[in-house]
Amino acid sequence: MQIMIDIDSNTPMFAQLIEQIKKAVQTDSIKPGDGLPSIRQLANDLNVNNKTVAKAYQLLERDNVIQTKGYRGTFVHPDAKANCSFDLNAWVFEKLSETIETLRKAGATDSEIRIAFGDVINNRTFKEKEA
Amino acid sequence: MQIMIDIDSNTPMFAQLIEQIKKAVQTDSIKPGDGLPSIRQLANDLNVNNKTVAKAYQLLERDNVIQTKGYRGTFVHPDAKANCSFDLNAWVFEKLSETIETLRKAGATDSEIRIAFGDVINNRTFKEKEA
DNA sequence: ATATGTACCCCTTAATCACACGGTACATAT
DNA sequence: ATATGTACCGTGTGATTAAGGGGTACATAT
Incomplete structure (x- = not known):
């Protein structure tokens, strides 16, 4: 799974993150149970603020696309694919x-x-x- | 009917106008068919802009509290009292x-x-x- | 020690909006 | 001429907001 962020895009960065992670789930690029990069790491890789990634992750978890397990990291939700379709x-x-x-x-x-x-x-x- | 405007109030001036005219109708201070001061005159009396008074009048007419008859002026609506109660x-x-x-x-x-x-x-x- | 998600505090930027004002103009009818 | 409501162009001010950043701290567990 590779994520690209367009700084100059009209769509905010946290929204771009959500889009791409959802797309990765829908195309089976990542599957339920798979681990996602940690907030700090992804933020560092993309050169964005931690809070920007955290925001995207929180919204994805609210929509039951991902699951955070505290200190153990963040994982793709079991029903991620189904929950992705609901906007x-x-x-x-x-x-x-x-x-x-x-x-x-x-x-x-x-x-x-x-x-x-x-x-x-x-x-x-x-x-x-x-x- | 006397109208007072508080410049320093937190409620906007056009809203104050609406309130007071409605109250005048509800207390029978003015009755259906009665003529209201013209926009320009009331604006001049209260030392506010024409458009501020016009705005209040337009909203009052939409709510069927007053009626404007073009060049003839503005009058209290026949059903003003009833229409005042609906906010x-x-x-x-x-x-x-x-x-x-x-x-x-x-x-x-x-x-x-x-x-x-x-x-x-x-x-x-x-x-x-x-x- | 180190890494996890999370929760606070602060800040800047650009955008949108309500309110009020100023001016100018129009068709209407007196 | 004068007055009516109405419509259009503009201005400025103050408030609110989203988006993103910077920092600091916490309990959790390895």
């Missing part, structure tokens, strides 16, 4: 599309929608905007 | 809360949700991020 971000995109379409049809301004969205995601209860 | 922004807030809660429970990161939201509301089709 959480695509699903999030769809759900938000539906909701926003509803709000727009109700006459809400994009600006209003954006503000309400910001309030919700920052756990600001409605109309409670302090100084 | 579109509160409804938008609720709808977004439900959706975001669903997404969070599915494991989506707030950052991921924010990015997807930005893509949707800017009419960027999924994963089509050009340079």
Whole structure:
């Protein structure tokens, strides 16, 4: 498995990592149980920050594509191939599309929608905007 | 009907205008058919920009609280009092809360949700991020 | 000692946005 | 002429964010 990172790409580096590792799983380039390079090592090889690799690994583990076993390292998840096919971000995109379409049809301004969205995601209860 | 604007308030000026006009309707301080000050005049009285007043008026008209009759001026909507009770922004807030809660429970990161939201509301089709 | 994932603290960069303002112009009708 | 709502061009300010980096530390186990 070889990973290439394009610094000048429009897609962020951690996303490139996720893409390529998923592709490696889908093409059987790496199989369940295989060990992945450690965060520090991969970061060093690619000349990126540890946190960038760690971010990619965390998201991959959340999606059950890889598994981290503490001090023992990181491994490909048993059901990696199946879990690769589900794209959480695509699903999030769809759900938000539906909701926003509803709000727009109700006459809400994009600006209003954006503000309400910001309030919700920052756990600001409605109309409670302090100084 | 008297309107007061607090420049230093945390709530934007156009929102203050909406609040006070709605309150004036709810307290029968102004009644359906009554004429409202013109945009330019109210802006001048309050020492704010025309566009700030215009924005408030447009939102009030969308919510059927007031009615603009072109060159004849702006008037209180026949069903103003009833339409005042419905707060579109509160409804938008609720709808977004439900959706975001669903997404969070599915494991989506707030950052991921924010990015997807930005893509949707800017009419960027999924994963089509050009340079 | 060494390596593992992980969790904090800090920072810079570029981008986006709400809010408000300024000006200019238009068709409408008085 | 004058006033109405409306639409378009622009400006600037302050806030928020993603992405990435730098550093330091921890418990775990070899």
